Amino acid sequence: MSLNIAVIGAGIMGLSTAYKVMKDIPNCKVTVFFDKCSPETTGNVAAGFIYPYPCGRPYADGQDEPKLFGWFEKTMDWLKVLYKNPDAYKMGINPVSGYIMGGAVPEYATKLFPDFREIDPKAQSAFMIPQQPGHTFTTWQCDCSKYLPWLMDQIKAMGGRFIRHHINAFSDLKDFDLIVNCTGINANFITNDKKMQPDRGQVIVVKAPWINHFYISGTDTYILPRMEEVVLGGTHQVGDYNLKENPEDTKKIWRECLKICPSLKYGEIKEVRVGLRPGRSAIRIEVEEMDLDGKTVPVLHNYGHGGAGVTFHWGCAIEASDALQTYLKKIKKTKNSSELSIKDIIPMVNAVTLSCQSKL
Ligand SMILES: Cc1cc2nc3c(=O)[nH]c(=O)nc-3n(C[C@H](O)[C@H](O)[C@H](O)COP(=O)(O)OP(=O)(O)OC[C@H]3O[C@@H](n4cnc5c(N)ncnc54)[C@H](O)[C@@H]3O)c2cc1C
Numbered sequence: 001m002s003l004n005i006a007v008i009g010a011g012i013m014g015l016s017t018a019y020k021v022m023k024d025i026p027n028c029k030v031t032v033f034f035d036k037c038s039p040e041t042t043g044n045v046a047a048g049f050i051y052p053y054p055c056g057r058p059y060a061d062g063q064d065e066p067k068l069f070g071w072f073e074k075t076m077d078w079l080k081v082l083y084k085n086p087d088a089y090k091m092g093i094n095p096v097s098g099y100i101m102g103g104a105v106p107e108y109a110t111k112l113f114p115d116f117r118e119i120d121p122k123a124q125s126a127f128m129i130p131q132q133p134g135h136t137f138t139t140w141q142c143d144c145s146k147y148l149p150w151l152m153d154q155i156k157a158m159g160g161r162f163i164r165h166h167i168n169a170f171s172d173l174k175d176f177d178l179i180v181n182c183t184g185i186n187a188n189f190i191t192n193d194k195k196m197q198p199d200r201g202q203v204i205v206v207k208a209p210w211i212n213h214f215y216i217s218g219t220d221t222y223i224l225p226r227m228e229e230v231v232l233g234g235t236h237q238v239g240d241y242n243l244k245e246n247p248e249d250t251k252k253i254w255r256e257c258l259k260i261c262p263s264l265k266y267g268e269i270k271e272v273r274v275g276l277r278p279g280r281s282a283i284r285i286e287v288e289e290m291d292l293d294g295k296t297v298p299v300l301h302n303y304g305h306g307g308a309g310v311t312f313h314w315g316c317a318i319e320a321s322d323a324l325q326t327y328l329k330k331i332k333k334t335k336n337s338s339e340l341s342i343k344d345i346i347p348m349v350n351a352v353t354l355s356c357q358s359k360l
Contacts, residue, residue, distance in 0.1 A: 002027045002028060002029055003025060003027075003028040003029070003177045003178060003328075004028075004029045004031075004176050004177045004178075005018075005021065005028050005029065005030045005031070005176060005177065005178045005179075005180060006030075006031050006033060006173040006176040006178070006179050006180070007021075007030060007031070007032045007033070007179075007180040007182060008032075008033050008034070008167050008173075008179065008180065008181055008182060008183050008190070009032070009033075009034060009180075009181070009182035009183050009184065010032050010034035010036070010037035010038070010041065010148070010152070010162065011036075011041040011042055011043055011148075011182065011184050011309075012041070012042075012043040012144060012147070012148060012151075012309055012310055012313045013182040013184070013302050013303065013305060013309060013313060013316065013317070014032060014034065014180070014182035014183075015032070015148055015151040015152060015155065016151060016313045016314060016316075016317035017180055017182055017300075017302050017316075017317045017320045017321065018030050018032055018155050018160060018180065019151055019154055019155055019158075019317070020314075020317040020318060020320070020321040021180070021320075021321045021324060022155065022158045022159075022160060023158075023321075024321045024325060025321075025324070025325070025328075029159070030155065030158075030159075030160040030161070031160070031161045031162075031163060031176075032155065032160060032161070032162045032163070033163050033164075033165050033167050033173075034162070034163075034164055034165075035164070035166050035186075037148070037152070037162070037164070038144060038145060038148035038149050038152070039145055041144065041148065041184075042184055042185070042275040042276060042277065042278070042309070043144035043147075043148060043309065043310055044144050044145055044148070044273070044275075045201065045203060045273040045274065045275030046144060046201075046231075046275065046309070046310055047141070047203070047222070047224035047226060047231035047233070048092065048141050048142040048143045048144050048147070048226060048310045049096075049139070049141055049214065049222075049224045049310070049311075050075065050076065050079065050139045050140040050141065050142060050310065050311050051109070051139060051216075051308075051311055052068055052072050052106055052108075052109045052308055052311055052312070053306070053307040053308045053311065063281070063282040063283060064282075065106075065108055067283075068106075068108065068312070069108040069111075070315055070319075071283075071311075071312035071314075071315025071316050071319070072108075072109065072112060072311060072312060072315060073112060073315065074314050074315035074318055075311060075312060075313060075314040075315050076112050076139075076140065078314040079093050079140040079142060079314075080140075083095070083140070087150075089146075089227070090146060090150060091146055091147050091150045092141075092142060092143030092144065092145065092146030092147040092150070092226075092227055093140060093141070093142055093143075093147070094140070094141050094143075094227060095138055095139070095140055095141075096138070096139060096140070096141045096212075096213070096214055096224075096225060097115075097136070097137070097138040097139075097213060097214070098136065098137075098213035098214030098215055098216075099119055099128070099131075099134055099135070099136050099213065099214070099215050099216070100134050100135050100136075100137075100216040101119075101131040101132045101133070101134035101215070101216065101217045101218075102131075102132040102133075102134060102217060102218045103216070103218055103219055105135055110135075110137075113137035113138065113139060114138075115136070115137055115138050116135060116136075116137040117135065117136060117137070118133065118134075118135055118136075119133065119134050119135060119136045121133070128260075129259065129260060129261075129262070131217065131260070132217070132218075141224070141225070141226060141227070142310050143226045143227045143228075144310065145226075145227075145228075146227060167190070169190070170190065170290055170292055170297070170299060171292040171293050173292075173297075174292035174293055174295050174297055176297070177297075178297070178298050178299075178300065178324070179290075179297060179298070179299045179300070180299075180300045180302065180320070180324075181299055181300065181301045181302065181303060182302050182303060183303060184276070184278040184303060184309075185198050185276040185277075185278040185279075187278065187284075187301070187303040187304065188278075191301070193280070193284070193304075195280050195281050195282075195304070196278065196279065196280050196303075196304060197238055197239055197279045197280070198238070198239065198240060198241050198276035198277065198278070198279060199236055199237070199238050199276070199277035199279040199306060199307060200235060200236075200237035200238075200240040200241070200242060200274065200275075200276055200277075201233065201234050201235055201236065201237075201274070201275050201276075201277055201307070202233070202234060202235045202245065202246060202249045202250070202253065202272065202273070202274045203231050203232060203233045203234050203253070203272070203273050203274075203275075204231075204232040204233075204250060204253055204254060204257075204269060204271075204272050205229050205230070205231055205232075205269075205270045205271050205272070205273060206229060206230045206231075206232055206264065206267035206268065206269055206270065207228075207229055207230075207267060207268040207270055208229075208230045208263075208264055208266070208267035208268070210263070211223060211225055211230045211261060211263075211264070211267075212225060213225070215260045215261065217256070217260060219236065220233070220234055220235060220236060220256075221233070221234070221253070221256040221257060221260070222234060222257075223257050223260060223261055223264070229270060230264075230267065232253050232254070232257045232264070233253060234253060235249050235253070236277075236307075238279065241276065242274070243274050243275075243276070244274065245272045245274060250272055277305075277306050277307045277309075278303055278304055278305055278306060278309070279304070279306045279307075280303070280304025280306065282304065283302075283303075283304045283305055283306075283312070283316065284301045284302070284303055284304045285300075285301065285302050285316060285319050285320050285323060286300075286301055286323060287299070287300050287301075287323050287324060287327040288301060298324075298327060300320055300323060300324050300327075302316055302317070302320040
C-alpha cells in the first residue's frame with residue numbers, strides 16, 4: 001500500500017517533516033504545496049541561530065520543558081551529523097561562538113553547550129565594548145538560505161513533488177490519504193487556531209565578513225553571523241502582521257547594534273527583512289481526524305514554533321513522524337488497512353505549478 005500524502009508548507013517545518021516522513025514510511029508519495037519557498041520563508045528571515053529562544057505566548061507558558069529539551073537535543077545531534085558531511089557548507093551548517101549579555105539562559109539549554117561559561121570580566125573589558133555580564137558558548141548556525149534548498153533537493157531525489165498552489169481549506173486536499181499541516185503563522189487561518197499570534201521580527205542583513213562572533217544583548221538586540229552575511233536584529237511585535245519594513249525599527253536596530261560592534265558602520269547593508277514568528281502557547285504536534293466533505297482524513301499538525309523553529313525543527317520532525325506512525329498502527333489494528341488507501345487521487349496536475357526561485 002502506498003500512502004498519498006499532501007504536505008502544506010515549504011518552510012523549515014514542512015520540508016523537515018516531509019523529509020523525515022519519507023525516510024520513515026517506505027513507498028509513500030509526498031506532494032508539498034506552498035505559497036512561498038526559500039528564499040521567501042520565515043526561516044530565510046531568521047539568522048538560523050541554534051538557541052532555544054523562549055517559544056510560546058506569553059513566552060514558554062504551556063510548553064513543557066522536557067519536550068523543549070528533547071527537540072533541541074535532537075536538532076543539535078542532527079546538525080552535528082550533517083556537519084561531518086563535506087557538503088555541510090552547501091547545507092548551511094557551521095559552528096559559531098559568541099556572547100549573550102543580560103537575559104536568562106534556560107538552564108536546560110546550558111547542558112547542550114559544552115563550553116558554556118560566564119564571560120571572564122577581564123576578557124570582556126579587553127575585547128568588548130562595555131556590556132552587561134553574560135555568558136559565552138559555541139552552538140550551530142543553520143542557514144536556511146542553503147538548508148531549505150538542500151532539503152528540497154533531498155525530497156525531490158526521493159520522488160517528492162512540489163506544487164506552488166494556495167490551499168484554501170483542508171477539503172481542497174480531501175482526496176489524499178493524509179495531510180500534513182506545516183503552515184507557520186497561516187495555521188491561524190487554515191485551522192482557525194485562536195492560540196496563534198504573529199510575533200513580528202525585522203532584521204537588517206549586512207555583508208561584514210570580519211564579524212565572526214555572535215552577540216546577543218537583552219531580548220531584542222542581536223548580531224548573528226550566517227555563512228555569507230550578518231543578521232542584525234531585531235524586534236518582537238506581538239499581534240502585528242505587517243510584513244513591510246518599519247524605518248523606525250531599522251534605525252533602532254542599527255543604532256543598538258553599532259553600540260556593540262561600532263565597526264559595523266562599514267558593513268554593506270544588503271536588505272531589510274521582516275518575518276512573522278508563528279507564536280503559540282505551545283507547539284502543536286498531533287494527528288487530528290477531520291471530516292472533509294463527508295470523508296475522514298487524518299491531518300498531522302506541526303506548527304507554532306515561534307522564534308525557535310530552526311532550533312527545534314529536527315526534534316519536531318521526528319515527533320511528527322512518530323505521531324503519524326503511531327496513528328497508522330492504531331487504525332491498522334481497528335480497520336482493514338485497505339480502507340486507508342485511496343488509489344485514485346484528485347488529479348492535481350491541474351494545479352498551477354510555478355517555478356520557484358530556489359531552482360525547483
Ligand atoms: C526575525 C526572525 C528571526 C528568527 N531567528 C531565529 C533563529 O535565530 N533561530 C531559530 O531557531 N528560529 C528563528 N526564528 C523563528 C523561525 O524562523 C520560525 O520558527 C520558523 O521559520 C517557522 O517555520 P515554519 O515552516 O513553521 O513557517 P514558515 O517558514 O512561515 O513556512 C510556512 C509555509 O507554509 C506555506 N503556507 C501557509 N499557508 C498556506 C496555504 N494556505 N497554502 C499553501 N501554502 C501555505 C507557506 O507558503 C510556507 O511555505 C526567527 C524568526 C524571525 C521572524
